[in-house]
Amino acid sequence: MLTYNQNGTSRGIASIVFSKPETAAKAAKDLNGLLVDGRPMKIEVVVDASSAPNVPAPKPLGERVVQNKPQPKPATATKTAGATRGRGGRGRRRGAAAAGGRANRPKPKTAEELDAEMVDYFQSTENSNPAEGAAPNGNVQPAANGGEDMGMAEIS
Numbered sequence: 001m002l003t004y005n006q007n008g009t010s011r012g013i014a015s016i017v018f019s020k021p022e023t024a025a026k027a028a029k030d031l032n033g034l035l036v037d038g039r040p041m042k043i044e045v046v047v048d049a050s051s052a053p054n055v056p057a058p059k060p061l062g063e064r065v066v067q068n069k070p071q072p073k074p075a076t077a078t079k080t081a082g083a084t085r086g087r088g089g090r091g092r093r094r095g096a097a098a099a100g101g102r103a104n105r106p107k108p109k110t111a112e113e114l115d116a117e118m119v120d121y122f123q124s125t126e127n128s129n130p131a132e133g134a135a136p137n138g139n140v141q142p143a144a145n146g147g148e149d150m151g152m153a154e155i156s
Helices: 021-031 095-100 111-126
Strands: 002-004 010-014
Touching: none
Parallel strands: none
Antiparallel strands: 002 010
C-alpha cells in the first residue's frame, strides 16, 4: 500500500504485509538502507498485537505511593537552648528590624487619613492660578494665539 499527499504525489512511504515473519526479517536485513531514486530506504518491522510481548501489569497504588514525609512537631514540644528562628542563626539581629521587620517604616494610614489627604490635594489644585500656565492636571496650556484656532496643517 502506497501513501500519497493531498496533491496525489507519493510521499515515498509504502506498507507491505508479510505472511511469514522470517520473510519480513530477511527483507528488513537485506533492503534497509538500499538506495531507491537516490534516497536510502528505511525499513521498520511492525508486528501485530497478537505477536507482541505482554506488558507487565502495573504495581498496585499502595506499592507505588511512598510515605516518607516528616511528621510535624507537636506544639507542646519544648525548644532546645540553642534553637534560633529564621535563617542565619545568632548574631544576625539588628535592632527593631530583626524583631518586627518594620524598622524605619511608618505605620499604615487608615482609610479616613487617606480620604483627608485626597480632599486636601484636590482643594489645593483647584485653588492654583491658571494664569501661571499650569492646568489643574499639571500640564502646560498652549498660548492663546489671539483666539485663533490653529489646525495641525497650519502648525507645521
